[in-house]
Amino acid sequence: MSLLYKRVALIGLGLIASSIAHAIRRSEQVGEVVGYARSEATRETAREIGFCDQIAETLVDAVSGADLVILCVPIGAMGQLAAEIAPHLAQGATLSDVGSTKRAVIEAVRPHLSEHVHFIPAHPLAGTEQSGPRAGFAELFDNRWCLLTPLPGTDEAAKDKLVAFWRALGSNVDEMDPDHHDLVLAVTSHAPHLIAYTMVGVADDLGRVTDSEVVQYSAAGFRDFTRIAASDPTMWRDVFLSNKDATLEILGRFTEELFALQRAIRTGDGDHLHDYFTRTRAIRRGIIEAGQDTDAPDFGRGHG
Secondary structure, rough: OOOOOOEHHHEOOOOHHHHHHHHHHHHHHEEEEEEEEEHHHHHHHHHHHOOEEEOOOOHHHHHHHOOOOOEEHHHHHHHHHHHHHHOOOOOOEEEEEEEOHHHHHHHHHHHOOOOOEEEEEEOOOOOOOOOOOHHHOHHOOOOOOOOOOOOOOOOOOHHHHHHHHHHHHEEEEEOOOOHHHHHHHHHHHHHHHHHHHHHHHHHHHHHOHHHHHHOOOHHHHHHHHHHHHOHHHHHHHHHHHHHHHHHHHHHHHHHHHHHHHHHHHHHOOOHHHHHHHHHHHHHHHHHOOOOOOOOOHHHHHHOO
């Protein structure tokens, strides 16, 4: 069986990178997986777990000879990393990433690269609230989407190989314009995360509701907010700062909708509330029909 890539380098060894490594091993489509993280403690943990064939001691050692390099670090770190690795990328290698915003990644990374490298930004729409090398698992990408945002003039063979790679990891794959990607993700991920952070912060600030009551009597909606709000703070700080315009646009729309619902509650407009909730309920049914969640109790999540 021919391999998709002989050597894949994962830069950053958190949830996504470790899950990629586990999924690669399951797929048997890659010859060697090399990992690197700036933290010696993280590198040592990755060695202990053993999800990479090799943990490099330096960034240069990690990318040397790799035919696919994936940046799995916070968006704010990608530009500097690209500058450091650019002189050491192999002729014809593909450089990709897993960042949640794409325009900022392109602007940070592309200027450092030479023409002999295929830069194909990507975003796997998968994750959990856990972080770190121990959080990864091979099934993370199964039946989830990975969005590629190739630039004009991208080599078709290099793109097709990256598509095959993500499909081998279990993902569905689609292509999208970078700016449209950022707007879509502001709706589906970024603004909801900010709202979740805000609601948990409100509960924390509300002196008339004690911490013990918030924990003891958490209903399902608040529990899901706290799950989202437990996500990696560095990553989400960079997401909001790098996708500022689209996130602010969606938050503006959200504020308008919220004011309308406040007015309906204040004036007793039950028809407005019922119509609104009926319309939004249909979105939930669409997500289930698309296979992106389940209608099982608690969304199929355990009662741990």
